[in-house]
Amino acid sequence: MNSPVAYGDIKAATDRVNGHIRPITLAPLDPGAIRTALRDPLDDQAPTPCRVWAAMEFMQHTGSFKARGAQNFIQAHKEAGTLPAAGVTIASGGNAGLACAWAAAQQGVAATVFLPTTAPPVKVDRLRAYGADVQLVGGEYAEAAEACADFARSSGALASHAYDHPLIAAGAGTLMEEIHQQLPQVDTIVVAVGGGGLFTGIATAAQHHGVRVVAVEPENCRALNAAIEAGHVVDVPVDSIAADSLGARRTSTMALHAAQQDGVHSILVQDEQIIAARQALWDHRRVAVEYGAATALAGLIAPGAYVPQCEENVVVVLCGANTDPTTLTPRPLS
Structure with a gap:
């Protein structure tokens, strides 16, 4: 919690x-x-x-407003020296993924973004334009989030969150x-x-x-x-x-x-x-x-x-x- x-x-x-x-x-x-x-x-x-x-x-x-939380998340981990070589990962309906990919790119950090298959193509295209590795999984956010958690555990990537993280909320x-x-x-x-x-x-x-x-x-x-x-x-x-x-x-x-x-x-x-x-x-x-x-x-x-x-x-x-x-x-x- x-x-x-x-x-x-x-x-x-x-x-x-x-x-x-x-x-x-x-x-x-x-x-x-x-x-x-x-x-x-x-x-x-x-x-x-x-x-x-x-x-x-x-x-x-x-x-979208998501850039605020993503920037705060990345900057806080940069200050603490906790940005891993495996980069960051996030599950998102689209906007949080865009923000995470954008903030990570500014620091030269890899971003892997998990989205439900229902995500609008305009958001998927923009994610790839930011250099993110886009993974489309399941029909709802919850399914994409489960896949993202599995990836974080196996890869060592830093797990961000679309909304349920103090740094994300404080940034917003x-x-x-x-x-x-x-x-x-x-x-x-x-x-x-x-x-x-x-x-x-x-x-x-x-x-x-x-x-x-x-x-x-x-x-x-x-x-x-x-x-x-x-x-x-x-x-x-x-x-x-x-x-x-x-x-x-x-x-x-x-x-x-x-x-x-x-x-x-x-x-x-x-x-x-x-x-x-x-x-x-x-x-x-x-x-x-x-x-x-x-x-x-x-x-x-x-x-x-x-x-x-x-x-x-x-x-x-x-x-x-x-x-x-x-x-x-x-x-x-x-």
Whole structure:
């Protein structure tokens, strides 16, 4: 069991990744855009819209937030002199593998990445472009993870993890540090949750700064929500359009610990709402994100979603864009 991530771990990670990652860009959304994107724009009884910023983390190296954790992981082992000759290995739905391969390549370290056979071809192609040895195993992340563990034991490679490692989660938490530095008046941060690495880091830093966290998951990929309900981590079915990045069968104990702190709200959304949110981002901003990133926005604009108070300052994390843009419907820019 990994111990909970502390705020000091995130501060240490911030120092390590500084200069190695791209700083976050916060883009304010148009007043009323969130209220009207999927609801009746003629509803004159709607409340005064909140103020919403999009955290454009999909512009990060490798196309997702995962670069932060991977960089922190590699840099920490470099400092400790524990990068083996056999390199690093990781099991991933795609984005964590990309980040691991990228960070390893920067240090001249070999990377072997295990993915389920359902991983999008765009991610597989990019992994190979980073020089990674790609192994496609099984139909789910859990099967790829088992093969990765076997490889680490037999080869001596350093095993990283897509989300369940303190260095990975602390690296992801550097995103919250940057957001708070740029927008100290932030009240709420909305983030999609898969295995829980990004959530763990963000929630840990957010609690330190007194910021509310809204954790959003697909109804059929609800590892964190189910763990909160049960009071311990449990296995859940994985069946969502966002499963390539949010399809963990179980969350981490670190994520559950973070979710049990004050100021955390868990929201579930349906696949059709995720699809609509992704399309709305394209229609309104010409931003093409992956379904996992659109899940966060769905947590604000879908029926039954989190409802901000008037004048609340909300940041929605758009965490990745390793996607096929041809799946978006062409529409006039609004």
